[in-house]
Amino acid sequence: MTGSAATGAVHAAVDRCLAAGRSLRAAREEDILHALVATFAALRDPGSVLGREARALLPESTGLSPENIEWALDAALSRLDDAALHGFAATRPRDEGRVRHRPVGLGAVVLSANVFTACVEPVLAALLARVPLVLKASSRDDVFPRLLALAWRDHAGGLADALEVVSFPRDDHDAEDALLGRAHVAHVYGHDQTLADIRARLRATTTFVGHGSGLGAIYVGRDALRSEDAARTIARAIADDVAAYDQRGCLSPHAVWVEPGGAVDGRGLAELVARAGLEPLARSRPRGALRTEEGAAQMQWRGVATARGELFEGDGYAVSFEAEGALRLSPGFRNVAVHTAANVNMFGECVAQLGAHLKCVGFAGATADELLAALPANVAPALAATGRMQRPELGPVADGQSRWLGFVTSVSV
Amino acid sequence: MITARDVLRRDVHALIERLADGSRDDRARDALLTSLAEIQAATVPAYARLIAARGRDPYPAMPTDVFRFARVAWHPAADDVRVFRTSGTTHGERGAHPFRDLETYDRAAEAAARHALFPDVARIDMAIVAPDEREAPDSSLAYMLARFGEWFASNVVQVWHSGGVDIDRALRALRAAESTGKPLAIVGTTLALLHLDEALEDTRFRLPARSRIMQTGGFKTPTGPIPSEDVRTRLAARFGIPDAGIIAEYGMTELSSQLYERTLIDRMRGRITQRRTYWYPGWVRVTAVDPESLRPLPEGETGLLRFDDVANVDSVVAVQTADVGRVEGEYVELLGRAPGAVQRGCSLAAAEALGRQGTERP
Numbered sequence A: 001m002t003g004s005a006a007t008g009a010v011h012a013a014v015d016r017c018l019a020a021g022r023s024l025r026a027a028r029e030e031d032i033l034h035a036l037v038a039t040f041a042a043l044r045d046p047g048s049v050l051g052r053e054a055r056a057l058l059p060e061s062t063g064l065s066p067e068n069i070e071w072a073l074d075a076a077l078s079r080l081d082d083a084a085l086h087g088f089a090a091t092r093p094r095d096e097g098r099v100r101h102r103p104v105g106l107g108a109v110v111l112s113a114n115v116f117t118a119c120v121e122p123v124l125a126a127l128l129a130r131v132p133l134v135l136k137a138s139s140r141d142d143v144f145p146r147l148l149a150l151a152w153r154d155h156a157g158g159l160a161d162a163l164e165v166v167s168f169p170r171d172d173h174d175a176e177d178a179l180l181g182r183a184h185v186a187h188v189y190g191h192d193q194t195l196a197d198i199r200a201r202l203r204a205t206t207t208f209v210g211h212g213s214g215l216g217a218i219y220v221g222r223d224a225l226r227s228e229d230a231a232r233t234i235a236r237a238i239a240d241d242v243a244a245y246d247q248r249g250c251l252s253p254h255a256v257w258v259e260p261g262g263a264v265d266g267r268g269l270a271e272l273v274a275r276a277g278l279e280p281l282a283r284s285r286p287r288g289a290l291r292t293e294e295g296a297a298q299m300q301w302r303g304v305a306t307a308r309g310e311l312f313e314g315d316g317y318a319v320s321f322e323a324e325g326a327l328r329l330s331p332g333f334r335n336v337a338v339h340t341a342a343n344v345n346m347f348g349e350c351v352a353q354l355g356a357h358l359k360c361v362g363f364a365g366a367t368a369d370e371l372l373a374a375l376p377a378n379v380a381p382a383l384a385a386t387g388r389m390q391r392p393e394l395g396p397v398a399d400g401q402s403r404w405l406g407f408v409t410s411v412s413v
Numbered sequence B: 001m002i003t004a005r006d007v008l009r010r011d012v013h014a015l016i017e018r019l020a021d022g023s024r025d026d027r028a029r030d031a032l033l034t035s036l037a038e039i040q041a042a043t044v045p046a047y048a049r050l051i052a053a054r055g056r057d058p059y060p061a062m063p064t065d066v067f068r069f070a071r072v073a074w075h076p077a078a079d080d081v082r083v084f085r086t087s088g089t090t091h092g093e094r095g096a097h098p099f100r101d102l103e104t105y106d107r108a109a110e111a112a113a114r115h116a117l118f119p120d121v122a123r124i125d126m127a128i129v130a131p132d133e134r135e136a137p138d139s140s141l142a143y144m145l146a147r148f149g150e151w152f153a154s155n156v157v158q159v160w161h162s163g164g165v166d167i168d169r170a171l172r173a174l175r176a177a178e179s180t181g182k183p184l185a186i187v188g189t190t191l192a193l194l195h196l197d198e199a200l201e202d203t204r205f206r207l208p209a210r211s212r213i214m215q216t217g218g219f220k221t222p223t224g225p226i227p228s229e230d231v232r233t234r235l236a237a238r239f240g241i242p243d244a245g246i247i248a249e250y251g252m253t254e255l256s257s258q259l260y261e262r263t264l265i266d267r268m269r270g271r272i273t274q275r276r277t278y279w280y281p282g283w284v285r286v287t288a289v290d291p292e293s294l295r296p297l298p299e300g301e302t303g304l305l306r307f308d309d310v311a312n313v314d315s316v317v318a319v320q321t322a323d324v325g326r327v328e329g330e331y332v333e334l335l336g337r338a339p340g341a342v343q344r345g346c347s348l349a350a351a352e353a354l355g356r357q358g359t360e361r362p
Helices: A003-026 A029-044 A049-062 A066-077 A083-088 A120-128 A143-155 A157-162 A174-181 A191-199 A230-246 A266-284 A291-306 A344-357 A368-374 B004-019 B026-043 B047-053 B103-116 B142-151 B167-178 B189-197 B228-239 B263-268 B346-354
Strands: A099-103 A107-110 A133-137 A163-167 A185-189 A207-210 A215-220 A253-260 A311-312 A318-321 A335-340 A358-364 A382-385 A408-410 B082-085 B094-097 B125-127 B153-156 B184-189 B212-216 B246-250 B258-260 B284-289 B301-307 B317-328 B329-337
Touching: A003 A157, A003 A163, A003 A174, A029 A049, A029 A066, A029 A083, A029 A120, A029 A143, A029 A157, A049 A066, A049 A143, A066 A230, A066 B329, A083 A120, A107 A120, A107 A174, A107 A408, A120 A143, A133 A143, A133 A174, A133 B004, A143 A163, A157 A163, A174 A191, A185 A191, A191 A207, A215 A230, A215 A344, A230 A253, A230 A266, A230 A335, A230 A358, A253 A266, A253 B047, A266 A311, A266 A318, A266 A335, A291 A311, A291 A335, A291 B301, A291 B317, A311 B047, A344 A358, A344 A368, A344 B246, A358 B184, A368 A382, B004 B026, B004 B103, B026 B047, B026 B284, B082 B142, B103 B142, B103 B258, B103 B263, B125 B142, B125 B189, B142 B153, B142 B167, B142 B184, B153 B167, B167 B184, B167 B189, B184 B189, B189 B212, B189 B228, B212 B228, B228 B246, B228 B258, B246 B263, B258 B263, B284 B317
Parallel strands: A107 A133, A107 A185, A133 A163, A185 A207, A215 A253, A215 A358, A253 A335, A318 A335, A358 A382, B125 B153, B125 B184, B184 B212, B212 B246
Antiparallel strands: A099 A408, A311 A318, B082 B094, B246 B258, B284 B301, B301 B317, B317 B329
């Protein structure tokens, strides 16, 4: 689509979306919830037309294997049942005392291409806040957002136009302005530089909510490693977190810190993550093909791992053990580092350097409160048990801030 | 007492001498590479660890990043006569290539340059547009260019000092070449040559026949690399040297041998070609490997370039780069470096926050 054509298409989508706003604001919550549950169920169902389409198109658009696509669809969508969505809706800010809340007129979400299901939560938040929403899909991968919008259209009746999808190259600033210039809030996902560039171009009338680069880390306390069987279970859970989305997500763990003193030490856990975790997953849920630059980054990272410690590698995965070596971020794509941390406080010191980039901490053998106490004040990651990092509960908080941020304004009366 | 290193080093020198005329003997080269890899597997700790992880069939290549994090040498640091280092990085670590002696490096560098860069002149006036060896004692390029001055130059002018062009010296050298009719070899980094080009403003030259320019290192601007043909066009117009007389060199801190664009070799062989592929010396094996498996690709296919250089006697002969290219016979087409930052995952930009590194030769 040419620049002017793309801009015209964006304006048309925004017009339709704005027109649907009145119906959306007047709609019963039950009707919105019902449409959302049906939308997600249709995409999850491999027998539905859109479910089949998703499974046919996503391997090529995302670079993930069909098995990993299937896993991701299940992980992202199976939790979105009626009860979960009701629970999530209940977290929406409510009028209280002299504070009133009201939805903004139009939301926009700029998506990145790394995790194809990342649009699910902002769609939920916007529509349940009764904010019509335009998704700007990555020009490299717009398959899932478009299928999601089609599924919504199938089930939303008179609210069908409340969710639109557009796509245009990142350097098409006219199209971008046609969208973001008319939106009241823009949630932007992507690299930090992308966020900074968009923010710099944003009009003063649009609220910016950034979701920048991130990664995950894992802490395993010795209590979780009381026996080899327990360690094996933890190793499989870690491998599951690493393999999801081929470790391309902002929740994906890149490094694991292990407290000494268990039946299995850090080196042993590294080997178990490789042999008992990632090796079987390489067969049941293979990694997608690497591009040349991804292969080059992997080659360098693995090579250094052999020089600094030990490397356990196989076809499509590798685990390094570098004991107390300095953090050296992996290139992703199922390459993960294991280190030793004397205790949970030392873990906190090790991840402090990641700052706001630390989006998720997986843990075992420690409590969430112990972790929170150990984490420095400059990080605000989601906390999840190992094996659940890529299956986060549908909650009201993401990236250290409310999911409703920007979709709902607060007014003191 | 003669050591295994002495024997291997003697064999390496003999092979370089035998193949200095551009001939090939891949069987002899491969046998020597295997002998060196075997002994390096036993004597270079970092290489031994790589082999422990990867096995030795075939011998794995050491990724260039390892030179930044581990000592890659089979002799103790106390025996180093020189350590060449890669350029500084945002992360602080610089790759280091220690040498116990420089004779093998010298033999390889002189033989390759004689064949590919100075095949038609015994000696030539030379202008060096790169940091001086005394200014940059850990730069392999500065070292090599200083030796070029000794091996190939009738007269040497250093026109790059303290990070900038010495415009007076440059003008004197260029005008002297024009007035005497003696050809001039201008050798340096692409970056420094472009600085010189800018510093010369409106002054243009018609250097005598057989003048030449050797440039190395590429040049990047904030918006990306300047295409090499654009660099050549600028330099050709500035100095009045035909396109074929502008030769790119490819070298790395981690290697002891260099590659050169083939234009002068072709001219000496009576061939005319527009192809800007690189000739590699017969004592080097270049292989394009699959980026994921690191297995060799069939000739002509594009992959990451692996170099097996017999002149790397005291470190490791097999070096795996992140440079992309394809190999055809004795030539390599370089297609650039795979960017360190992977674009597809948002998590990886965090790696940029922690610092990314390159392995450019300073």
